[in-house]
Amino acid sequence: MVHKVKLLISILSIFLKAVTFLCLTMYLVRNLMKSFSDQEILQAIRKGQDTEVIDSLYTTILPKIKKHVCNNGGSLDDAYDVFQEAIIVFYKVVITDRFDSEKYNVHGFLHTICKNQWINLIKKRINSQNREKKVEKEEQGATALEDLILTERKTALNQLFNSLGDKCTEILTLFFHQQLSLKEISQKLGNMSEDAVKVKSHRCKKLLTDKIRGNNHLIQLLRNWA
């Protein structure tokens, strides 16, 4: 009997150790290996490694945002909306070199944007509930307009880049999104020499500028978008 109990205890302890090990490994895989440091996130955004960045932010930031939004009367959908908008704002700030990494840390910055977005969303909802019918119509009109303008901008931009051709879009992407050097781009494009890449990128930029120049409607859209 005694040795049976001992055996049982040892089996139990092995199970507990296994469970602890498994949980620890999963925690490490999910939180440590996937999460980047601030500098790594900024670098990855500048290099165009969007999938990795988004994966990392999904694991580290999103759970906190979900908790915050759900604890303050929001739904999971609201949390995702707020998080997505915050990521886009953050990307814009980083791409345009306006993110001061000495002043802010990425997680704190994103968390603050999310909180502000959530407050704005609540305010918007409260306002639309309290307003009179006439004003409500204007509100609906404004929302429809936002959708409309956004869709129009996206369509116009897609048309613009489709008209450039795949090669030009690729070169401009490598130059601007990934900020690669001429050497790196020539390696990525296979047979092209550095000089050829330089000439091609110059032509592509000129082509893009000319296409914008010849389209007043697009100029107007881009000005309002800037």
Add this chain to the structure above:
Amino acid sequence: MGIDENTYELIDQYLQGNLQEDHAFVQRLKEDEELSQEVELRKLMNVAIMNYRLMDVEKLLDNKRNAFIDPKPNKWKWVLWALPILMIGTVAYFYTSSSKQEAATQSKTLPIQENTLAQDKVAEPVIKKISIPKQKQITKTEEPSINITAPKPIVLETKETAPVALIEHKPTFSEPERKAESIPQKESTIIPANPCLGIRIKAFVEEERPCRGTAEGQLRIKETKGGKAPYQFSLEGKRFQEESKFAGLKADEYNIVVKDANNCETVVYEKYPLKSKNCINYSEHIFNPNVNTWEVPNNQEKQGELTILDENGHMVYSRTFDKLEKINWGGLRSSGELLVSGVYIYNMKYTDGVVEQGKITITY
């Protein structure tokens, strides 16, 4: 104007804020109107490129969100569930087996006198002392040898690590003997290994949302992994096709199924929500308010509301309309003022929720 490559580089540097105020280029920029226009265009080009990238990020976020809302089964979750169940099962097994053995031991340590109560039924209590090898079950196979010292209580010989030596008690022989022998032999059948066991196909889905009320949506399955190529694709598991694109879809929820070369099927997305989008009709409506009016293309069978907005997002005109009502718009604001030339957007929202949108250009 022919701008050379060096000037473009200077423009880029200027836009990045790398040129000082006293730089010759900055001075030239103040005087040269054409150059400043070129700089403005370059700035817009950068805006276009940046926003084109942000559109990609948005797509990525949408896909990620869909995947999170409808997550694929996580095998680790099963392991975590299975472990405690396994643990409880083991504990229960050991508990029941130890209590059985305890009961058996108790019966074996009873004094012989108690056993003699049944001596008229039993010819003779047969006590067998068997020493057994470690971890082996005892089965009665040999003729028992009598080794009794009644009426003293029987003391069991035990070793700490080996299973307890049993003293076999043979009261009536009514117990079923050698149960193992009575178990009929079953024919062993060889079950072929299932090639789909453990195979999980993963894929990435890209969508093209249909315009509201249309069936123009597309789903493209990309980066298929797992299983064995070539793959076949299906919606709802019907009619598999080699092409990974499904076109002509309306806004709905779709089960996306992928089958590999071994016919192993996996539902890569369960109820993938293909949502609709508001579409802008880019067919231009151009008119001159001094010459004619714009005949609004409203559906005569429905009633709704027409809203016209300028490019800066301000509502300039709004009215409701009934069934069979023909509307003509003369390029006037709701307040009656004539609008300036430019591009305007109209939004027609019917009472059934359908929205039609388009673009009107006013020229004079």
